[in-house]
Amino acid sequence: MTGPDLGIWFVGAFGSVASTTALGLAALRKGLAGSTGLVSEHPLVRQLPLPPFSRFVIGGHDVRRSSLESTVRELHRRSGVFDAELIDRCRDQLAEWTENVVPGVAQRSGPAVERLADWTQEQGNQMPPREAAERIAADIQAFRERWGLRHVILVNLASTEPPLELTEVHSDLVRFEAELDRPGSPAVPASLIYALAAIRSGCSYVNFTPSPGINVPVLTELAAKQGTLYAGQDGKTGETLLKTVLAPMFQRRNLRVLSWVGHNIFGNRDGLVLDDPTHKASKVKTKDAVLNQILGYTPQTVVSIEFVESLDDWKTAWDHVHFEGFLGTKMVLQFTWQGCDSLLAAPLVIDLVRLTAYEWESGGRGLQRHLACFFKRPLGVDTHDFFEQWRLLEEYVQERVTAQEKTARPQTAPSA
Amino acid sequence: MTGPDLGIWFVGAFGSVASTTALGLAALRKGLAGSTGLVSEHPLVRQLPLPPFSRFVIGGHDVRRSSLESTVRELHRRSGVFDAELIDRCRDQLAEWTENVVPGVAQRSGPAVERLADWTQEQGNQMPPREAAERIAADIQAFRERWGLRHVILVNLASTEPPLELTEVHSDLVRFEAELDRPGSPAVPASLIYALAAIRSGCSYVNFTPSPGINVPVLTELAAKQGTLYAGQDGKTGETLLKTVLAPMFQRRNLRVLSWVGHNIFGNRDGLVLDDPTHKASKVKTKDAVLNQILGYTPQTVVSIEFVESLDDWKTAWDHVHFEGFLGTKMVLQFTWQGCDSLLAAPLVIDLVRLTAYEWESGGRGLQRHLACFFKRPLGVDTHDFFEQWRLLEEYVQERVTAQEKTARPQTAPSA
Amino acid sequence: MTGPDLGIWFVGAFGSVASTTALGLAALRKGLAGSTGLVSEHPLVRQLPLPPFSRFVIGGHDVRRSSLESTVRELHRRSGVFDAELIDRCRDQLAEWTENVVPGVAQRSGPAVERLADWTQEQGNQMPPREAAERIAADIQAFRERWGLRHVILVNLASTEPPLELTEVHSDLVRFEAELDRPGSPAVPASLIYALAAIRSGCSYVNFTPSPGINVPVLTELAAKQGTLYAGQDGKTGETLLKTVLAPMFQRRNLRVLSWVGHNIFGNRDGLVLDDPTHKASKVKTKDAVLNQILGYTPQTVVSIEFVESLDDWKTAWDHVHFEGFLGTKMVLQFTWQGCDSLLAAPLVIDLVRLTAYEWESGGRGLQRHLACFFKRPLGVDTHDFFEQWRLLEEYVQERVTAQEKTARPQTAPSA
């Protein structure tokens, strides 16, 4: 068996999701973890010849000096997840991958991230974006060469940035290029710089966060020119997943949602960042559009997210859905969700890189619309209905399976 | 405008669901109620030219002496539903329809129903089933003639019968015919007698309850011979609806359900009947198969149903779903559902009779598989997944719409 | 039987709580309502010879033109509470009391109240506070004379004011007197003006809201001088009641509360006012101190209050209590409370006026500490523990009962 030849490049490599993904991938490679939680191991998706776990190697950027092992140990200690023994058995692998992580950039990543950042590139936040992107591309190139990789997928797992106001700079390539030379430009936050670096260095790109990343007109345009394969944005792991599953039920049954209140509490570093009002705005915005699209009207919605330290990684949500049935009768559905955020996200990250790598090797380019069911804000797809999104994945798999079968027996046709 | 020409024949006409349906239909005819809760008014289904509300007239059997108005007033008083004013404005219509209700049979309907029954046909429970069925058919015939109806749809809304053990009697027509002459035969409970009467008198048949009704081999066979149009069984209104919406999410995301506990409490007459252990067994049985089919494995399930008088018609369910995510992490989803049972069921009954009447007039016969999404135990359909069931309805509508369009412009084809 | 001789003067008379109180009092007088929800009918309190319902007559101020009947009809229609029939039978009484309601003042009552106000005294908000207080006192005097009342109790039920910053003006009588002549003084919001009027006109005073009212040093001092009987503040009806019942359990069992999140949603006019951030601050502040005092340490707390229109008067709260048990084990208690705000508050208002009237007639003056269990922020009492507060009431009743018994048989002593 040959060594790994596909690279995963995490922006935010020492964060909870990335570190848990690393632990999970290590465990899967060693046969120490089962397939529960992996969509790529669902009977539907298993029909595709996805790359095995052993083909992947992990590297990335972070702005906090830490290690993959240290993050998963902290999760174990504070949130009570993972077996201590599992970490022990994967620690060598984690150490090896930690060597691939280098200091990143935190340009306009918001006050909460800036407070945490202790490991950025020199002159970090005041570098011209073009130079920052070039350094990032160089880091990725070094990773590619060291490991002899055929392809690298950059996955954005960094903390949520404050909202970016889109201006003409973002839709006019000439003006954008000019902006790239402006040191510390507020119009080009880190997520755009990373996306630019990914495009320029031939990486595929997956945005698991609400930050804009590749989703600004100039970058989408560049991605099209360069044939970049990309998907996003904002992983759908918990409360929103439930919304996009339950709202269709109300819609199909013609029950009128009067109000939908969602109150989320959690205490991990992601929560700490979101607790800063500058960052929170982005998160709440992403969550809002879902119900309107599915229901076709606009019930009152309240979405709140609060940092509650004692919960650590256990994201707890209470949703109160007030709806009207026949003859004006008001009824109530409430749910509480107690999910461990990193462990909900990590398998999806593994799914996304496997599906992206498969698509890349199959010659696919551009936006991967069939991955909509993984995202809170699926790029290029109008529907938020989880089951309609799932149909897109089904159709994709069906088409590929059919294509494979044709390829597999081309000789039979002539003989007919 | 012509008078009503389609009959709805309720078994259990003075029960909460039938009476609420009557009130709702009256209100819809008078323009006093909106379409909320009606699947037949969903944009998808509105593409079909379903019969308007004004074409329907209600009659039925019951075994308790009462009236439609008295039942809805009781619901208003005890459960706080409906406007008193709405009842006032519909009371004449309810009174007119109450005149169409006649005493029924309660053969082997179980101890709890027998305790309540004070208005059965003479010799009620000891009549030979054949004779009981003939009387029922005669009642329906009288209704048809009095109102000059083109078609009658019998809808079973009677209290849940104790479980029926299927024997050879139920699959051998000769033996079944013999059984029909045996007074008070335990093998032929009321729901079979009503189904037989429906088949013999050319009615369509909808079973909204867990009782077997038409769903025994000999009756299904007879229905096929007679071209009876039918659908069933057991209306999917509350907790089970949620199960069939949420379980697919766990399945798609490859999250392993470890246990699913559902605790239901309610206090209406239906609850009082179910509180008798003989009846409860039927209900609990129907609920069990759902998860296994959707998930593809068998988590531990506990379903309990308790009669709590103070809740009246407000069926409250608490579900606790314990599931395993990635790396063996156990997580929890809980929901509570506070729904008014009769008001969830009534619009579905209206939908079912409209869709059945439409299908009948379109020439359809036999089992209506496309109505699976209305039932906890859809006859002839394997899937319990609500969205897969919805797809059956979508396909049906699409096919009919396409057929209509072809019919609508046949002249264009020749000109080509 | 003689006519009513005790007056209840509501500030906010057309609000939900006051109107519900009026309906309830009318119903109690006519024997149409039971004693459920009335602490004054608890076996403990019934030992005291409290004034009967028939002795009370209602009047008050409001800043919205409306009527008691119109408010309770709106509650009935929107929140589904009360029998329509009950309202019909009490409407004459409500109309009579509505005649006693006159336009009030809304000085510095906050933007949300000012938006609603359409019925204030001339020059309302720009009047010197002294003049406003005099007019109020004159209104109360007119009420007293018209009905021939022995005593009037002013109950503040107005919407929550924005927080008042206490300055030296509030603790220095000379400066305060000067401020009273300053038209529209921001240091003297309406709740202080009403409290001043109550003191000056010999009324007893009950503050059922979080607004400061009598609770500023100069007014407390004045009250002491005048012998004003008073109690407050902020009625403890729902979520806070539960907190003060449950937190003592954690304290006694030495279980460590790590975080306590309370999320409140409701949709009545009170909620609409609180939805304005200026007002919300007052409410949230009041709720915060409770846990610290009971537990003796400061767990993380989050209290949020959101206006959700569809809920109307049904205040729904979700509380998530994260606590640590033996050997560092983290556990969770969650509760949801679905209570109708006005119907929780109204009986307490009746209790407070009965207990206050009794105390007044018994010769009591000053702060009524024994009423602490009715309030979120009990004046003059340190403990928030509901059961410790209840003990204060028990001791009070015991003492009075003992005193009565002594008085009742003075003749027995000499014979000894």
Next chain:
Amino acid sequence: MTGPDLGIWFVGAFGSVASTTALGLAALRKGLAGSTGLVSEHPLVRQLPLPPFSRFVIGGHDVRRSSLESTVRELHRRSGVFDAELIDRCRDQLAEWTENVVPGVAQRSGPAVERLADWTQEQGNQMPPREAAERIAADIQAFRERWGLRHVILVNLASTEPPLELTEVHSDLVRFEAELDRPGSPAVPASLIYALAAIRSGCSYVNFTPSPGINVPVLTELAAKQGTLYAGQDGKTGETLLKTVLAPMFQRRNLRVLSWVGHNIFGNRDGLVLDDPTHKASKVKTKDAVLNQILGYTPQTVVSIEFVESLDDWKTAWDHVHFEGFLGTKMVLQFTWQGCDSLLAAPLVIDLVRLTAYEWESGGRGLQRHLACFFKRPLGVDTHDFFEQWRLLEEYVQERVTAQEKTARPQTAPSA
């Protein structure tokens, strides 16, 4: 410092509660655990000079061959509680105490226990009760001698027995003595045999289970004669604790509880035993009386307990309280409790032995009424109200503290 001189004798020593208690006591002795969860470390109780943790040594009986360490490791693995490191550091202590555990008796302990029992005394279930009690007493005596103990406290932590029907045998000493000679007598189940052995061998006795134990007239009588110190019964750890905290609130506020539904699910060995209907009856019976006593009337109650394997030791309860407020308005309080059973019980067991040992050394004898707040069914105390029970403990502590102070300065008295 001298060695341990107080013995704790657990019936059911290898069960979850006893093993967790052992781990906790070991950790406390080594300074590895804090006082959270220990009532004996509450500021109130700390006023008493309770024996320190170091004075206790653990022994006991069990009917399953196992070890203290093996049980706590199983809890760690299945329920995710305890640090693995904590177990490692206490394992020597656990091993030493495991040596003190000997095979017990399982007479009439019910089918579920009998299925698990693999380590009983010879002829176990068919021995005459008298002989069984003598053997148990001999085991305790050997323990006492081996460790040179001043006093031993027997704590019943065995699985719940099926209900015992009390007959004349249980109130007539002569007939009871005769029954003691009847091999395998159904009238003398294991809990009575252990209680008898405790009385006869001069132990104090604490019953933490719903089984009758000492609570039958003949044994209570014997205990009185022998001066046995005892307390019970059935530890109040979770849902019932909440009931006895919340029901007083409804009572004080005169809110009428219409129905109270409690649904409990859990998956530990205790749950497995309770899943057998013979055992379940005992448990449900104990829970029923609580509300009636506190409220003074009888609302409808449903208490269900289901074994859900995946939950292991995490006892989860959903309670739905339907109550009526003013003017007949129905409202709802729901709570869910997620507590780890063994970790809620273990600190209470430590509290009970410390308080019992203190009382013994202070010369106390007979029933310890002041410990009522620890029990679901407090012997000799009528109230179930947690805060009234707490008052009994307060009064006890106050009295002892006052007595100590008097003793501490006896010289001051003469000088007066």
